[in-house]
Amino acid sequence: MRAFRKLYGPMILCAAVAFGMAHPATAATVGPVTDDLGVIRIAKGAPIQIGAYWVLSGADTALGLDEKRGVEIAFKDLGGKVLGHPLKLNAEDDGCNAEGGQTAATKLAANPQTVIVLGPACSSAATPGAPILWQQGIVNICTACTAPKLTASDRKPEYDGFARTVFSDSEQGKADANYVHDVAKAQSVVTVHDGSPYAQQLQQVFADNFKQLGGKVLSQEAIAPTDVDMKPLLTRIASEKPDLLYFPVFTAAAAQIVRQAKSTPGLEKTALMGGGSLLSADFIEAAGPSIVGFRIGYPDLSPDAMGKNYPKFVDEYKKAYNEAPISGYHANAYDGAMLAIKAIEKVAKSDKDGNLYIGKKALRDAVFSTKFDGISGPIACDQYGECSQFKPSVLEFTSADPKTFSVGQNPKKIWP
């Protein structure tokens, strides 16, 4: 065992070195910029490195890949360059889970050239990820994580660097409840979630609001996201005779429910409504002919409400990737990227040699104060990082042909 004993010394030494090494962001002056959280220097000709973490593997790949493409198109629209420096996207995979989010965020935070970070797609990845980034003074603009607590007014200071260009579940759920109660005139509902934090949260907010409005929530059901045989569940729901079934779950499971509900005796008259993750051509193919008449609650995407440029974006997307958008948050990702770039343009300072300097605290403040019209609607952050101006709408699918997918026609806006 002598060999082992020899190692104690070096090991203790290393431990001591490592403990001394944790250095969070501190004030610094580099070049022409002084900043409380430090300054990033980008040498002449070097790229501006934008970090990103999304789910790029496993069952939810489409969700993250869609957002990555949104950002890539945003970069393309900018000509791939800002302030004379090329833009570089360092996208990491987070697997849509907490440990993946933490690892990816750590990797991005460890790169001193990471200016700002976009993503992730899942709130469970953002929860551990955002504080790690902010510890290094890096702002995280989330493109699809909708958990209310991430931008709640009582959020901890470690989330100060977190903003998002996607709306909170609490607003979406409330809007959906209002619509179902006041417009669709449903008296009783059943909700279904798939055990994901997103769906569980959204249906809970919806159910709470619906009850407050005087409606009746007959039951709150749940499934596994990999379930295919929904008939038993639907038969059970049919025995409760709800006016509407609300299931903000993801593509695969939602398609099963849409398809199988149509052929379940007792559910013929029950309206079906889903959530924002289903706004994609992919879902139309998955759900088949039964999709006609299916509704989803989503922020208002019609040109008069927002995003004149959204149709143009979809064209670009199709041209670049040879398919229609594969999930629902590409527009938010595009706007997230635009917000980041606009903020960088605001605060970056060049010296006479062409080097670029970005103050981290200044960048954070710029992100939180930048206002513009994005393709997902007007973008303007409040003090807790909620940047999208939520305007509710309800869309209804009109055709089962995936090729007709186009926000505005299929699905068509039916409210307001």
Add this chain to the structure above:
Amino acid sequence: MIRRGLLIGLAFGAGAVHIAAVGVLLAMHQRWIVIDVLTLGQAALLLIAGGAGAMAGRALPGLVAGAAAGVPIAALTVIMSIVPLHSIFIALSSDLSNMLTFELGLAAGVAILVGGGAMAGLVGALLRNSPPIVRRAIFPGAIAVVVAGVFQELIQLMLQQYEGPVGDFRDFIYTWEGLSLQGAITIFLLAALCSEVLGFVWRMRAQRLATEDHRRERMIKAGIALVILAVLPAVAGSYVGQVLMLVGLYILMGMGLNLEVGLAGLLDLGFVAFFAVGAYTTALLTADAPHALAHLPYWGAMPIAVLLSIFVGVLFGLPVLGVRGDYLAVATMGLGEIVRVIVQSDFAAPLLGGAQGILQIPKPAIGSFILGSPVSLFYLTLIASAIAAFVAWRLENSRLGRAWMALRDDEDVAQALGINLIRSKLLAYGLGAAFAGLAGSIFATMLTSVYPSSFQLLISINVLALIIVGGMGSLPGVVLGSIVLIGLPELLREFGEYRYLFYGAVLIVMMRLRPEGLWPSDVRQRELHATDETLELDAGTDAVPAQPR
């Protein structure tokens, strides 16, 4: 010989078509190894042709094999230009066509693919037949260049914290885009030189050591590996620390499962359950959340988490005591899934938080020092692993360990020998669970949150895979297995979608080349070769080697 070369070449070529069709080739092509000279994708094609050539043997068959390896991919290029395969195979895009024709037009592309393949095949065959002194220089040199090129971001990230001579060296070999040509040449020469010198020293030593204890030699190697493992995060920064931290957690779990599967022969596919119990117990006892039962400091919660894991482990063991072999695999898998379903369910949500998990778990603190960074948590994991390794090592050679091994080899005989089956099995489950519970506890505090989605069947599978790839029943094997199966895929995180393709391929290749694992235990190695070496059959299988002290 020529015909064999042709067949080998075509088989390798089919591999090239596969990586093209799944999109890996194009993804690799988008990364430089050496800026403006060679992309990773081109290197992969060269490697395939060269490998075919080397396998074919002599120069002429090598040439044929290399050319043949280029033929399928050239054929694919031609077909792609005629038929729009893109509508079905999404990876066969115009970008891929451009890559395969080198943007020089179809005819030139085909010529380069086949001709270049032939040259690479020839070089491969020549290299194979070249004297060792040449091979010792070229292989490490090439590998070093590829590693330096592929992991340039990571290496640059590590080197970024240094100024002075290290910084100058960095700027000499790298631009921000990747490895420069002068850098590639430098690295190649350095690696080749190192390999020649080390090889020389090693052979000198080997002659001297030939008679000395083989075991001691391995100990020293293990020691060196441990020191590197311990020093690496401190010098390489927080990302490597984070990756090694995950590796450490899997080492802990691997050691636990090693007791169950490796020693006691109880195939367990529900191991993640104990991990979940450890994580949730820690969360419930420390978190600043509505579900929390208490607000203990981490050091108070950890032992409770471990104890509860042991309890659950024994509870797990009870019903499946009478179940054997592969039935056990299914029964334990079922138990693991049951735990996951419960944790996720609305039914248990009032207690466990359901889909929303439990947040706001504090980091451990020593006095006023908070173990917040991945690197400091890595050292916590390292210490836990060291203690666990010590326990596991002592257990292995204890009375209980021998009872387990007897149980593994033949349950009925073990019982006839007076081993208490129930007690031994329950202890195996309980102690195995303790390690997983400890890992879960650290996991919870590392993430400061627990979500049910972290406790998938995949974790059980990963842990099982790593102890078998490492070498069942062997402690260094667990470490090695974790590094290979958990650490390396983490470094490929930016390849996102292709990570699991590599993972699968690595599992297949590794098991085919070394079914006994990378670092098998002595006993195990003897067992596996017992059928070939009949002499050892009587001596080796049932006796545990005496412990050198």
Add this chain to the structure above:
Amino acid sequence: MARFNAVDIVLWALRIGVVLVVVVGTVSTLIKNRYDAAQWFDFVMFGLTIGSIYAQIALGYTMVYGVLRLINFAHGDIVMTGAFAGYFVATPLDRSGFLESQPVLAMSAILVVAIVVATSIAVLTERIAYRPFRRVVGLAPLICAIGVSFFLEQTFRGMFGSAVKSYPEPEWERAAFQVFGFNVPRIDVLVIGLALLFMGALYLIVQRTRMGTAMRAVAEDGEAAALMGIDVDKVVVFTFVLGGAMAGIAGVFYAFVYKQVYFLMGFTPGIKAFGAAVLGGIGNIPGAMLGGFFLGMVESVGPTLFLDGMGIPAPYQLRDLIAFTLLIMVLIFRPQGLLGERMAKKRA
């Protein structure tokens, strides 16, 4: 002996507890009387449909296990390859209207292609990944099978994308029969009927043909069979052909009923079918069929029948819990599975 008693007490408590939950749950559900007879009939029908698919997949597991003592972890992914192959035939057939006008011919074409593809891939995996392990003891083959599983999934993801594709939905599929006032969807009858037919055919092949006899001989004792002049390699390939064919059929049926095709689709049914194979007694062909139907029924009827009455929220989320609890209970009462005769040989 006190410890033995303690263990026995725990086991009995567990058994009694589960039985109690089942009985109390069932009785209270029935007393509540929320569901009419037609709905109960539907539950059974759904269970039989998914069960018939599980049974077909389970056959592949059980046959390979019988011959090689290998848990072919990649078998669920062979199902996926069959479903994909069928998809690329079904879509153009649907677009040309052929699927609508000539259902029998079109379905046969889809099935044939799916069987050919799934079988080829199954045989190929055997040749490349499993054959070198013929003489290796231990878990290396299992890990290799897991590797194959990842490899197949990711290969298909890479080639065809990660989006969920879906089979066409022809008119004839949506019709339903009326039997004694019960609603019987045609597709369910079709799937269950054809599955029974194919499984019957497989059973006859294994029992009556020379190759089947050789297969059973190898399953009984590989070395003795080899000494008797049986070409073991050939038998193994034959086994993978049969298993692959059943997987291909199962893949098409699965995708036809549930309309979704994506790269991970084989994983969950694969795991379930593996459970079903063990439930029936692994290595036992009628056992695998029985196990499959049993598991399907439990999944479909179980949550409502056992949990609904007790007022447990979202019972269908606990579907896997019920399925696996019953699986474990069966193994406790009958460690060799429902129809398993011999004690399984231990794998070290």
